[in-house]
Amino acid sequence: MRYFALLLLLVGPLACTELTSVPGDCPTFCPSGTIESKDSIFTDIIVRDSSYRGYVQGYQAEAMTAADIPGVIDSRAFFVTNKMTTDTTLAGDSIPIPYSVDSARLRLIMVRRDTLATNLRLKLYAIPVTSDSTSTFVSLQPYFAGPVVDSLNISAILALPEIHDTAGQRLFGDSVFRTDSAGHVITTSDSGRTLTLLWHLDSLQAPLVPADSGQIGFGLRVAADSLATAALGTLESGANAAVSWYFHFTKPDTVTSTPDSVINQVATRAATFDSFVFDRTIQPLDSNLTVGGVPSARSLLRVDLPPWMRDSIDVVRATLILVPVAPVAGAPADSFELRGLPVLSDVGAKSPLTGILTGKTAIRLNSADTVRMELTDLVRNWALDSTQTRSVMLGQVPEAASYSEIRFYSSRSPAFRPALHITYVKRYPFGIP
Structure with missing residues (x-):
């Protein structure tokens, strides 16, 4: 049996060719063509x-762009917050007690910006709470031409040293933050690509108006020495704007057995609508292939x-x-x-x-x-x-x-x-x- 196996090994190479000194030639079994x-x-x-x-539509997008490129585009973002009650009625009393607003904190999330921009600033304007999907660049222009509610210099704050404070986790959502003398706070995430912007507003900058059902509307413009553009998160992306109201009211002694007491509370209302408008005319479709736009x-x-x-x-x-x-x-x-x-x-x-x-x-x-x-x-x-x-x-x-x-x-x-x-x-x- 051992000799038979050895014989097979010797005869095997001869199955394809009679020339043992050259590569095998098996035309029956080998491919006849070449890879080309x-x-x-x-x-x-x-x-x-x-x-x-x-x-x-623009109000359905995952971000809203604010840009100011002279001769090219002027794009502005805006949002309106959800409704909030402006008074309370205590048990045992039928007279509403109005809230007195002490301050408000506005939170915005910037999901994109040009990191090469210098002196990048975001300006805040008051707009009507009736602003919606029918609002246009022209209809909102008078409000953006009005006084600036507040301005945040992003480049200047990012140039400041970081503050490491465990209290920041409770106040700002992060224990590492930067802040300026006006109370603006910036925290970073995603290796610095995403910024959370926090604005400290007083009762005049962010009034709680009963006639508006506690809603408030803000518009945003961007400015910079160059490359003035930024994108802000929206409801669709889960990175929408939100306003936290800090207020108090007096609990009278007529409904309790204790003297008058001041109750301090905070209530947060997220944006219920957000979008952006720009001054570029939407061109109709033509014989070319179009992708993008609003x-x-x-x-x-x-x-x-x-x-x-x-x-x-x-x-x-x-x-x-x-x-x-x-x-x-x-x-x-x-x-x-x-x-x-x-x-x-x-x-x-x-x-x-x-x-x-x-x-x-x-x-x-x-x-x-x-x-x-x-x-x-x-x-x-x-x-x-x-x-x-x-x-x-x-x-x-x-x-x-x-x-x-x-x-x-x-x-x-x-x-x-x-x-x-x-x-x-x-x-x-x-x-x-």
Whole structure:
């Protein structure tokens, strides 16, 4: 048996060739072809592309942008707090006792800013509590032209040394904070990218008005020596504004057996509505592909893969190529992400989307460079499964949180139409045993 096994080892190499001094030659079992990759730009593969607007309104966005770029954009944020009772009625007495406001603390969360901005300031204005989704830049202009309620110099406070105090955890939500002589407090999170701004306001700056049901409205403008832009959190992101009222009332001796006593309390009311307005006119959709803006716009691209690509190749890489009509003007910090979401079923503007096999790329403001988005996984899936809907929806992330929008040439512009750059190899022809 041992000699038989040794004989098999000696005879095995001769099964493929008679020349033991050269590599094996097995034409029956070895592949007859070679791997050959091809690189092609398909300029007519994207068809029936369209744009739609109205997906997300400014008051539904995850952030509200305040910016002041001369000659480009003037964007202002605003919010209105929830209602609050302005008096109380004690047991045994039917006469309401009014609250006397001592002070208020306003909390704002800044989720984005340009860290290169110098002398960055946020200005607070009083606006009507009736401000809502119908408010426009023009209708709110008189209130932003009025006196400033308060101003917070973000750059100056961030330049101050940190204060480490355990009492700050109870007062400000963080034991590490910075503060100025006016009582403004800033705490940082997310490696300094997110700022929590706390304003100390007196009863004149933040009055509790019974006729307004305890609501109060504030508008915000940003200013800086340069790069004046910032984004503030909203209700949709869970980082909304809130006002804490510090007040007192007198409990009379007519309802208790003790002398008159002063009761001190605090009540917090979150924003019930927030949004932003800007002076740029919303341009109607045209023959180009539009993404972003307020209300947000999306673009649907349909891809017509040729039959030979669906059953005879393996996709190595696929890149979507888009040519902007013009640079997106604005502050560099207001750059955004362009995302391509696969379409589950193509029914036009309301096509259901999936977050699987998505593509994404960054849109840099003030740049007219050609935009490229990697869609390798998605195109490979289309090539492997002929039942898939071969469409992709382009959208801005986050949507409607900024004034910025971009327009690309569509398939109706032959010289600059969207294209797919695909690198692929033909299926490897293995031998048949």
